[in-house]
Amino acid sequence: MSTSCSRLYQPFRAVGVCSNGVPHSLFSAGRQSLLATAVGRSFHVYECNKLHLVMISRLQQDEIQCLIQNGRQTVAAVGDTIKILEGGEEIGAMKNESVIKKLLSLGKDQLISIDVDNTLKVWDINKEVVVVELQFSKDSFLVTSLVHPLTYINKLLIGSNQGTMQLWNIRTSRLVHTFNGWGSPLLCLEQSTALDVVGVGLANGGVLLHNVRTDQTIMRFKQDWGPVTGLSFRTDGVDMMVSISAAGNIAVWDLNEKRLASVLYGAHQSLAAATFFNNEPIMATNGADNAIKIWIFDQSDGSARLLKERCGHSDTPTLIRFHPSNPHAIISAGTDNSLRVIGLRRQIISRELSQGTIIKKKKQSLHSRDNRLPLITDFAFEAHRAHQWDSLVSVHKDTPTFNTWNITNYCLGKHSITLSDKPVSCCISGCGHYMFIGTAGGRVFMFNIQSGLERGQFTINKKPAHKGPVRSISTYLNYIITGGADRTVKVWSYYNKRLLHFIELSSPVTRMFCHKESGLVGVACDNFQLVVIDAETGGVARAFDGPSGRITDLLISPNSRWLVVSSMDCSISTWDIPAGLIIDLFYTATPPLSLSMSSLGHFIATTHVDELGIYLWSNVTLYSSVSLSPVNIISNNQLITDLPSTGTDPVQTVSDSMNINEEAMNINEGDVVHDSSLIKLSHLPKSQWHCLQYMDTIKERNKPKDPVQPLNPAPFFLPTLPGLEMKFIPAPEPIPTIDENKDSLVPLSRFNKSSFQKLLIDYHSNTRDFSEVLHVLLSMSPSSVDAEFQLLASSVGNASGGGATPSHDNVVLFESVLQFISEGLLGNDHYELLQSYLCLLLKYHTAALIKIDSVLPLLYGLTERQEKGWKLLSNKMNYCHTLLSYCKSATV
Numbered sequence: 001m002s003t004s005c006s007r008l009y010q011p012f013r014a015v016g017v018c019s020n021g022v023p024h025s026l027f028s029a030g031r032q033s034l035l036a037t038a039v040g041r042s043f044h045v046y047e048c049n050k051l052h053l054v055m056i057s058r059l060q061q062d063e064i065q066c067l068i069q070n071g072r073q074t075v076a077a078v079g080d081t082i083k084i085l086e087g088g089e090e091i092g093a094m095k096n097e098s099v100i101k102k103l104l105s106l107g108k109d110q111l112i113s114i115d116v117d118n119t120l121k122v123w124d125i126n127k128e129v130v131v132v133e134l135q136f137s138k139d140s141f142l143v144t145s146l147v148h149p150l151t152y153i154n155k156l157l158i159g160s161n162q163g164t165m166q167l168w169n170i171r172t173s174r175l176v177h178t179f180n181g182w183g184s185p186l187l188c189l190e191q192s193t194a195l196d197v198v199g200v201g202l203a204n205g206g207v208l209l210h211n212v213r214t215d216q217t218i219m220r221f222k223q224d225w226g227p228v229t230g231l232s233f234r235t236d237g238v239d240m241m242v243s244i245s246a247a248g249n250i251a252v253w254d255l256n257e258k259r260l261a262s263v264l265y266g267a268h269q270s271l272a273a274a275t276f277f278n279n280e281p282i283m284a285t286n287g288a289d290n291a292i293k294i295w296i297f298d299q300s301d302g303s304a305r306l307l308k309e310r311c312g313h314s315d316t317p318t319l320i321r322f323h324p325s326n327p328h329a330i331i332s333a334g335t336d337n338s339l340r341v342i343g344l345r346r347q348i349i350s351r352e353l354s355q356g357t358i359i360k361k362k363k364q365s366l367h368s369r370d371n372r373l374p375l376i377t378d379f380a381f382e383a384h385r386a387h388q389w390d391s392l393v394s395v396h397k398d399t400p401t402f403n404t405w406n407i408t409n410y411c412l413g414k415h416s417i418t419l420s421d422k423p424v425s426c427c428i429s430g431c432g433h434y435m436f437i438g439t440a441g442g443r444v445f446m447f448n449i450q451s452g453l454e455r456g457q458f459t460i461n462k463k464p465a466h467k468g469p470v471r472s473i474s475t476y477l478n479y480i481i482t483g484g485a486d487r488t489v490k491v492w493s494y495y496n497k498r499l500l501h502f503i504e505l506s507s508p509v510t511r512m513f514c515h516k517e518s519g520l521v522g523v524a525c526d527n528f529q530l531v532v533i534d535a536e537t538g539g540v541a542r543a544f545d546g547p548s549g550r551i552t553d554l555l556i557s558p559n560s561r562w563l564v565v566s567s568m569d570c571s572i573s574t575w576d577i578p579a580g581l582i583i584d585l586f587y588t589a590t591p592p593l594s595l596s597m598s599s600l601g602h603f604i605a606t607t608h609v610d611e612l613g614i615y616l617w618s619n620v621t622l623y624s625s626v627s628l629s630p631v632n633i634i635s636n637n638q639l640i641t642d643l644p645s646t647g648t649d650p651v652q653t654v655s656d657s658m659n660i661n662e663e664a665m666n667i668n669e670g671d672v673v674h675d676s677s678l679i680k681l682s683h684l685p686k687s688q689w690h691c692l693q694y695m696d697t698i699k700e701r702n703k704p705k706d707p708v709q710p711l712n713p714a715p716f717f718l719p720t721l722p723g724l725e726m727k728f729i730p731a732p733e734p735i736p737t738i739d740e741n742k743d744s745l746v747p748l749s750r751f752n753k754s755s756f757q758k759l760l761i762d763y764h765s766n767t768r769d770f771s772e773v774l775h776v777l778l779s780m781s782p783s784s785v786d787a788e789f790q791l792l793a794s795s796v797g798n799a800s801g802g803g804a805t806p807s808h809d810n811v812v813l814f815e816s817v818l819q820f821i822s823e824g825l826l827g828n829d830h831y832e833l834l835q836s837y838l839c840l841l842l843k844y845h846t847a848a849l850i851k852i853d854s855v856l857p858l859l860y861g862l863t864e865r866q867e868k869g870w871k872l873l874s875n876k877m878n879y880c881h882t883l884l885s886y887c888k889s890a891t892v
Contacts, residue, residue: 006586007626008574009604009617011644016312016332016342016350017613018044018053021288023230023273027069033277036074037286038064039646043076045088048277048284051292051310053347057088059645070105070125077103082113084125094128096121104146104156112156112170114143120158122170132170141166147189147198149212157198157212159186165200167212179215182206190231192241199241201228207243207253219258223251232274236281240297244271248287252303262303267293269314282307289314290612311352313340317607319376319553319594320614325383327598330605330614331392331407333376339394339405342614344603354411374399378425381407385432389450390414393435395423402426402437404449415452419445427473427480429494430516436480438470444482446497458482458497465490474514474521476535481521483509489523489531491538501538505531510551518560520577524551530565532577542580547571553594558601566592566606570640581630586641608643615644679873682830688782689836693843695786756780756788760816770823774830777837789840792817811852817841818858825865838862 022038026048033048041063045055057074066077073091076083077100084092102114110131111123120143122132136143142161149157154171163181168174188201192209197218200208207221207228225247234240239255248271250264268287276283281297283304291311295304315336323329323341329349330342343349355372379394390404390413402423404413421439428435434455437445442464446455458465458480466484474481478494485508491501507527514521519535528551532542542563549569556563556577563575568591574584590608597604603616620626682689691698753761759776762768777785792813821841824834842849849855 005639005641006572006584006617006620008584008620009572009586010620011642012603012616012618014040014613014615014644014646015330015344016317016340017290017646018046018310018312019272019286019288019290019292021270021272022064022067024275024284024286024292025067025069025074026275026277026284028278029072035284035286035292036067036069037292038067038076040064041078042646043067043074044646045074046292046310048294050348051294051308055088056646057085058090065099065101066103068103068105070111071108075103075105075111077101077113080115082111082123092125092128094123102143102146104148106148106156106170112146114146118143120146132173134168134170134173136160144185144187145189147191149198150191150195152212157189159189159200161185163202165189177215179210182208182217187227188230190233192233193235193239199231199233201231201243203227205245207231207241207251209241209255219255221251221253221258221260223249225249229271230273232276232283234276234281234297236276236279238281238297240302242274242276242283244274244285246270248289250274250285250304252297254302262301264295264304267295310347310350312342312350313338313612316593316610316612317614319379320596320605320607321379321381322596322598322605323383324381324599325386327600327602330596331379331381332607332614333379333394335375337372337375339376339379339392341407341410344616351410353405353407356411373403380426380428380435382428382430382432383407384430385449391428391432391449393426393428393437393449395426395437398422404435404452415449417447417452424469425471425473427475429475430477436473436475438465438473438482438484440469442466442468442470442484442486444470444473444480444492456497458492458499460499465492468508471509472512474512476514476516476519476521479519479535481512481514481533481535483512483523485509489521489533491535501535503533503538503540505529511554513555515556515560517558518556520556520560522554522556522563524554524565526550528567530554530563530575532563542575542577544575544580544582547573549591552592553596555595555597555604557597558599564595564597564604566595572606576628579628579630582633583628583630585631585633587638588643589640611643613643613646617644679828679831679869682833684778684833689833691782692786692836693839695783754788754791757791757813760813760820763820764812764816770820773820774824785837786840789837790844792845811854814845814849814852814855815858818855818862822858822862822865825862825869828869831869 017039019037020039025036027034035046035048036043041060042057043064044053046052047054060078060083062079064076064078068075072086074085076085080096080099082094082096082100083090096113096115098115098117100113100115104112106112109125111125113121113123118136118138120134121130124131140162143158144161145159147157149155154169155176156168156170158166158168163184163186165179165181165186167176169176182202184206185203186200187203190199192199196211196213197209198212200210205223205226205228207223208217209219210217223243223245226245228243229246230244232242241253241255243251248266248268250267252261254261267285268291269289271285271287274283274285283295285295286292290313291309293309294307296307297304299305313332313334313336315334317332317334320330320332323331328344332342333339339353341349341351374396376394377397379392381392383391385391386407390406392405392407393402394405395402400422401416401418404415406413419439421441421443423437424440425438426435428449433449435447435449437447444458444465447453448455465482466486466488468485470482470484472483480492480494481489483489487505487508489503489505489509490499492498493500505525507525507529510524510526512521512523514535520541521533521535523531523533528546530544530546531540534541546565547567547569549567552566552568554563554565561577563577565573570587570591572586572592573582576583588608590610592606592608595604595606601619602622603618606615756776759768759773763773821834821838824830849859
């Protein structure tokens with residue numbers, strides 16, 4: 001489970017990752033082909049028709065080193081443990097002495113493993129025990145690969161780093177034959193479509209077809225781009241083989257003509273595995289570049305084309321922003337020179353924005369990164385006109401050209417504009433018509449995003465807007481805010497391009513963020529200081545001493561209360577802007593590079609150094625009560641918070657997911673407010689307490705409109721009691737009637753006391769406390785509470801009047817109820833609930849209460865507490881109302 005040292009954010013999920021360098025596992029489930037890939041400590045299962053994600057496994061305790069399929073079960077090597085999983089749930093585990101590096105399925109009941117100690121073990125899956133163990137010497141035979149030749153019962157072919165092969169009978173633990181090898185380390189073995197023939201991949205790039213029965217090499221090939229890390233054979237009747245390499249290229253070999261048929265250059269940045277579908281001209285590949293690709297061999301020359309793919313960033317994402325109008329999508333740019341849309345709910349919308357026009361101009365490059373635009377250093381997006389024209393603008397590293405993009409069509413836009421100065425920052429107006437470009441020379445240009453034409457510059461006496469690079473640009477209504485390396489923030493008029501406000505800072509601006517609704521602008525400086533500026537007045541609203549490292553990104557929450565900052569000191573900190581205090585601080589294992597918050601405030605997303613995923617953190621304040629007391633930065637322990645993962649923890653509970661490391665956040669009982677003068681509500685649904693005083697009306701409204709139907713006639717037989725002897729049910733005793741004209745009191749002993757009445761009597765004798773009585777009342781429905789309070793009337797006769805003298809039990813019940821309500825009001829707990837109980841008591845028993853002398857002191861005391869409590873509440877409400885009225889009307 002991902003543990004959190006933050007009290008505001010809880011690790012939720014990692015998105016944008018689909019594969020790593022572990023070879024995939026391809027298998028069938030009915031008519032459906034499925035593909036499993038390892039992603040850190042969990043694995044994903046995709047259906048191959050559209051590469052939709054169908055399952056994510058439970059989170060394992062360590063990284064998955066190997067993944068294979070055994071019938072309906074998935075077998076994963078996790079450290080020194082072999083996990084047997086079905087449907088993502090663990091159904092078995094086998095412990096080894098050392099870390100396992102390779103697995104091979106040998107039927108449904110047996111499994112073969114190779115560990116780092118060069119030990120081969122045969123496991124009985126059903127009994128979870130080792131049945132055969134073979135120890136090899138690392139100096140003479142370091143195992144690198146293994147395969148089970150078809151029709152060779154109980155035989156295993158093992159390849160070594162020394163270049164030799166051995167055929168073993170694993171049932172008798174006997175060496176059958178030793179193959180001399182080819183003078184190069186043997187990296188992979190694969191069964192071909194022909195019996196007795198296996199494919200052999202060598203470290204020197206050699207690809208061989210070897211007959212195991214005759215010990216003869218049938219064919220020899222050579223690929224020019226490094227070691228052969230994998231082989232696969234077509235099984236649809238076409239004699240074709242593919243070989244892969246860590247360089248990312250795929251060689252396709254024609255076995256009939258014994259020649260190279262075609263090459264897929266740059267299929268991946270680093271290939272992990274390639275596998276042909278059974279009886280289909282389709283091949284699946286995955287690699288360490290965070291990509292899964294499906295290829296189809298349907299070209300006229302026998303070559304393959306890309307059919308479908310599921311990819312994420314192949315290198316670290318450096319800048320992310322939530323989609324302004326879709327809180328379930330993120331736009332991200334990475335050091336792989338790509339711009340992507342990442343879907344949080346549906347992976348089908350996750351894709352890379354096409355740079356096709358650029359790629360056509362650079363056909364000579366082998367690697368896809370060379371075919372792309374330079375690294376994106378900044379981008380801005382506005383959704384208002386996204387369906388009419390380009391809606392995203394980007395600036396790039398070390399180039400004078402900036403580009404527009406069409407998010408709706410997921411492609412490069414119409415305009416690629418070159419300036420005389422290098423662009424370094426950009427922004428789009430709220431209306432979606434104009435884009436603003438800041439340059440390294442201090443100039444700020446305004447362009448029409450639809451036509452691509454320049455609409456002027458922001459200047460001061462015909463001089464550039466800033467004396468150094470314009471590091472950040474933001475817009476708010478009819479204001480343009482620019483921050484530069486000349487230690488200034490300037491606010492400009494949108495219409496006449498005149499300077500309105502000038503704010504001088506103590507250090508150059510690193511980055512800015514403008515809150516579109518409030519006009520607050522968060523500014524990060526090179527000296528790690530944070531400043532909050534009001535764009536309308538040009539004044540500094542708040543200033544904070546920031547983190548101890550360079551600030552990489554910042555944001556203001558949708559409600560404009562929080563300023564969230566990421567830093568190269570691995571911290572993510574949150575400041576309360578109105579209070580001017582830091583309220584949350586936690587550290588991650590790697591420095592965060594960028595962060596963004598959804599428009600609803602549900603999640604923040606972060607990216608980190610050397611991480612390919614985008615990590616989501618849920619906002620705990622939306623579903624839990626959190627103390628927003630300030631954090632003591634000096635005494636704060638720098639405990640590391642685990643990044644979110646793609647899987648789920650099998651032992652995680654609701655309480656675990658809500659757990660917050662109080663020691664890390666320096667929270668103690670003194671930080672939580674326990675002021676008895678404050679009124680605390682019960683947080684119950686309004687229907688559970690508000691309707692108590694209207695129960696008569698509700699019952700009248702719920703009466704059936706149609707007349708009551710007569711009951712069915714009684715059966716002809718007489719009802720009997722259960723048992724061996726036949727006994728008739730005795731007739732019920734007549735209920736005694738009460739003469740309303742008599743001043744008589746029915747003794748409480750004539751009625752059976754309810755459990756609530758018994759509890760009140762125990763409470764009066766101090767054997768039960770306030771919380772127990774409250775717990776019983778909370779467990780009742782409103783109609784049950786109303787009935788219990790009405791039952792008290794039967795203890796004192798006619799509630800409307802009468803001269804009967806109450807018994808001792810009657811007095812005890814009333815005293816207990818009044819003491820219970822008085823005790824609750826004394827602590828101001830469950831205020832609205834106790835008021836409803838008091839209203840219900842007085843509704844039914846006012847006349848009876850005033851006749852009991854021992855109850856009158858309790859009534860006077862309760863009246864005094866009611867007046868005192870309401871006076872306190874009224875004063876606080878008037879104070880808050882006055883303060884808010886002043887804040888709204890005062891001119892700052």
